[in-house]
Amino acid sequence: MLERDAIIAELPERLHLLLDRHGREHAASPAVHEGAITLSYGELRLAVELLQAQLIQDGVRAGDRVMLVAENCRLLVAALLALSRLDAWAVVVNARLSASELDSIESHCTPRRVLFASAASGSAARHAERVGAQAREVAHLGSFHIAALNLTCLVEPVEPDPARQVAAMIYTTGTTGAPKGVMLTHRNLLYIACTASRLRHLRRDDRVYAVLPISHVFGLTAVCLASLYSGAALHLQARFDAAELARALAEDGITLMQGVPAMFARLLEHADNQGAALHAPQLRFLYAGGSPLDMSLKDAVEQRFGVPLHNGYGLTESSPTISQTRIEAPRRDTSVGRPIPGLEIRLLDSTRQNAVPQGEVGELWVRGPNVMKGYYRAVEQTAQVLTADGWLNTGDLARQDDQGALFIVGRSKELIIRSGFNVYPPEVEAVLNAYPGVVLSAVVGRSVPGNEEVVAFVQVVDAERFDLPALEAHLAEHLSPYKRPSHVRVLEALPCAASGKVLKHQLQAMSLAL
DSSP: OHHHHHHHHHSOSSGGGGGGGSOGGGTTSEEEEETTEEEEHHHHHHHHHHHHHHHHHTTOOTTOEEEEEEOSSHHHHHHHHHHHHHTOEEEEEETTSOHHHHHHHHHHHOOSEEEEOTTTOHHHHHHHHHHTOEEEEETTTEEEEEOOOOTTOOOOOOOSSTTTSEEEEEEEEOTTSOEEEEEEEHHHHHHHHHHHHHHTTOOTTOEEEEOSOTTSHIIIIIIIIHHHHHTOEEEEOSSOOHHHHHHHHHHSOOOEEEEOHHHHHHHHHHHHHHTOOOOOTTOOEEEEOSSOOOHHHHHHHHHHHSSOEEEEEEOGGGSSEEEEOBTTBOOSSOOOBEEOTTOEEEEEOTTSSSBOOTTSOEEEEEESTTSOOEETTOHHHHHHHBOTTSOEEEEEEEEEOTTSOEEEEEESSOOEEETTEEEOHHHHHHHHHTSTTEEEEEEEEEEETTEEEEEEEEEESOTTTOOHHHHHHHHHHHSOGGGSOSEEEEESSOOBOTTSOBOHHHHHHHHTTO
C-alpha cells in the first residue's frame, strides 16, 4: 500500500529520535508543561540524556524491562525516551493500581528496575515506600525513587528493525484474569504517532491537554507521542478534574482536547452545577475514544463548544487506533470513522472464513504496521488473536457503511470499558470469590450516559449475616478504583443453566433495575 509505505518511510527508527525531527530553531519552544514547570524541547532532550546516564549507572542494559510506575508527568515522558536510547523496554504502569496488581505485573515481566514517579504521584510514592526504593534526582526532572536491582533479570534480544524491537509494554488483563503484557514496537507506536498527528492536523503551535493516562496506550501514542512528533506542547495532568479542565480551556490556550466520553460528561455536569458557560477560545479539535460515544453527549458537547466532537476506535493490541472520523469531514452520527491510512480490515461471519456483505455486522479483524508484536511470554494467547500473516482479531462486532465508515455495534467478549479503561469480569470475580462467605460471583457491565459501570452479583453462604461493607472494603484493597463495582447485590442463588454456567444475560437485565 503506497500510503502506508510513505508513512513508514517518514518514521524515525526509535522513539527518542522524535526529538531530532525538530531543528535548533524549535529548541526553545515548550515541549511539556507540568503545573508551574515548563520544559522546552532543548531542555527535554538534555533531561533525557541525563536520565539515560542515571539509568546506566543504576545497571539498566539494552534488552532489559524497566517498570515505570507513574501518573502523567515530565519524568514519565523523559523515561520513555531515555529507555528508547538504551534499547530497553518501558513497562508503563499506572501508579493508581493496587499493590497486588503491581506485584503481579512485576512478577510476570521480571524488570531490571522499577522506577517510581514519587514526586509527581502520591500513589507512586506510597508504592516506593512499600518496597524500600531509593531516592534519585535528575536535573529538569526532579526527584524520583528506584527499586533494588534485579540481578536475575535476563535481557531480551535487541532487534535493529524498529518493527521488531519492543519500545513499550502495556498490561491488559485477559479473560482468564491473568495479566497480559502487550508488546508494542517502535514501528507500532510511531506509526500511530504519525497518523494521529496527520489526521488531527497537529502543528508546532498547538497546546495539547494531556490528561489521558500515558500508562494507557491512547494517552501514550495518540496524545503524548503524536504531540512530540509534531513539535506541539503537552499540558500534562496527572488526574482528571472537571474544574481544572474548564479553567485550562478558558485560560491556557488549549487547542486540542482528547478524552474518554465520561470526561466530557463530567465537564458538562460541572458547568451545569456551577451555572457557568464553558469558554475555550483557542480550541479547534475535540476527540472522544476509549469507550462508546452516546449521541446525546456528542450533541451536547458540540453545542457548548461550537466544534465537532470527533470519534474513534481502537484497542491496546493495535497501538491503539484502528479508525477515526476525519477533521475535514465531521459526522452527525456515532460512527468511529474510516480505518486509518495503511490499515487493512476484514468483517468476518461466525465461521471466520467468509466476509459479510457490505453493511452487515461481522467480527472485525485488522492488519497493519500498528498491530502488536504479541503478548509477552504468552505464545498460546498470542496465537488465539493474531494469525501468522498478521491479522488481529479485535473480538468486536462492527459494520461498515458505503463510505467505508465503521460502526461498532457490540463486543463478542465480556469486556467492560469504564472511563476508557478495560475491565475484565473474571479478574473482578476472582477477587470477589476470594472473600470468605462468597460462594459464587458474576460481574456484568451496565451502560450509563457516556460510560459503563461494573455491577457485581454474589451468592453467599448466609445472606442475612453477610457483611457487605466488609466485602466492599476488600474490593477497595485489591482492585483499582476503575475496576471496583459500582453496585454489589447479594442473591440467594445466581441464575444458572443445567450445566452450571451462570446465565449472565439474566444478570444483565437485573442490573438495569438497580
